[in-house]
Amino acid sequence: MVEQQHRVPCRLFRQGSGSISALVFAAGAVALWSTNALVGKSLLASHPVSQVQFLQFAGAALVFAAIRLMSRERVVPVTAGAALISLAVGFIGLVGTIVLQYIAFASMPVIEANLVAYTWPLMVAAAVIALENPRRPALLGLAAVVGFIGVALVISGGRNQSWFEGDLVGYLAAFGSALCMAFYSIMVGRVATPADRLLLPSSLIGVALMFLWCARDGFTWPVGGDLALGLYLGAGPMGLGYYFWSRALKLEGSGRVAVVAYLTPIASTLLLTLSGERLTVTAIVGAILVIGSCVAVGVERSEVENHV
Numbered sequence: 001m002v003e004q005q006h007r008v009p010c011r012l013f014r015q016g017s018g019s020i021s022a023l024v025f026a027a028g029a030v031a032l033w034s035t036n037a038l039v040g041k042s043l044l045a046s047h048p049v050s051q052v053q054f055l056q057f058a059g060a061a062l063v064f065a066a067i068r069l070m071s072r073e074r075v076v077p078v079t080a081g082a083a084l085i086s087l088a089v090g091f092i093g094l095v096g097t098i099v100l101q102y103i104a105f106a107s108m109p110v111i112e113a114n115l116v117a118y119t120w121p122l123m124v125a126a127a128v129i130a131l132e133n134p135r136r137p138a139l140l141g142l143a144a145v146v147g148f149i150g151v152a153l154v155i156s157g158g159r160n161q162s163w164f165e166g167d168l169v170g171y172l173a174a175f176g177s178a179l180c181m182a183f184y185s186i187m188v189g190r191v192a193t194p195a196d197r198l199l200l201p202s203s204l205i206g207v208a209l210m211f212l213w214c215a216r217d218g219f220t221w222p223v224g225g226d227l228a229l230g231l232y233l234g235a236g237p238m239g240l241g242y243y244f245w246s247r248a249l250k251l252e253g254s255g256r257v258a259v260v261a262y263l264t265p266i267a268s269t270l271l272l273t274l275s276g277e278r279l280t281v282t283a284i285v286g287a288i289l290v291i292g293s294c295v296a297v298g299v300e301r302s303e304v305e306n307h308v
Helices: 002-033 036-044 049-070 080-109 110-117 119-130 137-157 166-188 195-217 223-252 256-261 265-273 281-307
Strands: none
Touching: 002 223, 002 256, 002 265, 036 049, 036 080, 036 110, 036 223, 036 265, 049 080, 049 195, 049 223, 080 110, 080 166, 080 195, 080 223, 110 166, 110 265, 110 281, 119 137, 119 166, 137 223, 166 223, 195 223, 265 281
């Protein structure tokens, strides 16, 4: 009995320590992701998407390779099927999300693309309703509907009250990016592969694909500040951001951690606004609905996991 009493506090301490670590990793990811749209906007003003993407994937690959070399985790043999699943999760989550996001950035107002791309928490909520057994499905459904109404207001009210001011491809790409990130956030905690081994192969594939894209467009190597900013996008928001987020989800699923991640559209939209980007009153209302619904979804899922 005494031994059991000693074990319980130790187990609770380990669980609490894991929760704190997860929140720290999630906060680090949010801090890096919040700068993504602002830095990407500045580079896209003078460089094609293919060059920006090549620098991103190159920087991310260097980060994932360095983490892999420093990692002390024992490599656990996996079946060919499990390896293919892990590769698919990493490719869709990393390459799919980032490429589609930057196509959207280049095709429509960045501040709008950023908000649409960050509807992935709402898509995760829809998946929870469909695949799991949430305590309050009606609340999750209502939050998701409100969020998508907000997206409609962002698109319709972003410029002169007209729909699709940007290229239609941009809006589709932004939604596609959100779908890819939602898929990754659901799946990353369900595969046993460590985050670095999950993301490194995908980043290397991304480097190869972006090199071919650059070769087709005609490649001119950026220098000075632009080179540094491009590598920062890869090493920071894309490299360390994905690694931190993956570690957070593996430590504590997507409960309280998700609430922290949903602060990203708030911080990134604020930075874009300070840089000169503007939204109409209608689009601002839509942005509030998107952000509010994301937070509501995160709080609800956090309560579910805490209850369990």
